[in-house]
Amino acid sequence: MKSIAALQNLVTPWSDGLEPSDAELDAIERELPLILAEVDLLDALISLLDRPASEFDARRIRRARNRVLAARTTLTNQAVAFVPGGAA
Secondary structure (H helix, E strand, O other): OOOOOOOOOOOOOOOHHHOOOHHHHHHHHHHHHHHHHHHHHHHHHHOOOOOOOOHHHHHHHHHHHHHHHHHHHHHHHHHHHOOOOOOO
């Protein structure tokens, strides 16, 4: 019986490219209010999967949607303000 040997290393060597760059971390930090608002909206929608919506639930979803829209507007306005070359 012949033994079968692996032709590749068993453990993948560590690569320095696996960590996010400073620019990527800054982008995540800028988008964090939008991410949190979307999580709140998703949480409100998930809570309605097993029961009918009440007036309180409808208000909660409406407020969460408004927070998402406000966060998107703010993020978009910030992105337009930082366009290089004065294209705004």
